[in-house]
Amino acid sequence: MADFFGIPFDLTKDSLCRGTGKIGEFYCYIIVAWNAEVIELDSKQNDSMFSYYSKWLLSTSREYRKEGRSIIFPMKRK
Numbered sequence: 001m002a003d004f005f006g007i008p009f010d011l012t013k014d015s016l017c018r019g020t021g022k023i024g025e026f027y028c029y030i031i032v033a034w035n036a037e038v039i040e041l042d043s044k045q046n047d048s049m050f051s052y053y054s055k056w057l058l059s060t061s062r063e064y065r066k067e068g069r070s071i072i073f074p075m076k077r078k
Contacts, residue, residue, distance in 0.1 A: 005030060016061065020054070022046075029054040033061055033071040 001009040007021025007028060017032035026042040027050060041057055043050040064071045
């Protein structure tokens with residue numbers, strides 16, 4: 001994962017693959033969920049709001065799994 005995205009990744013206690021770092025001019029937070037779904041969050045600022053949404057994404061992914069829901073979010077258009 002690190003080679004593909006160019007940022008470091010780690011494995012959480014509940015087996016989510018999580019990467020954080022800067023890609024180009026964007027700060028990125030990437031989760032590879034249990035079903036291999038890649039969920040990306042990025043921002044030009046590495047501020048408290050980006051930190052908040054990174055934590056929200058992780059906790060929401062876990063909550064969805066507990067409820068048996070798919071962890072799929074809308075894709076952004078570039």
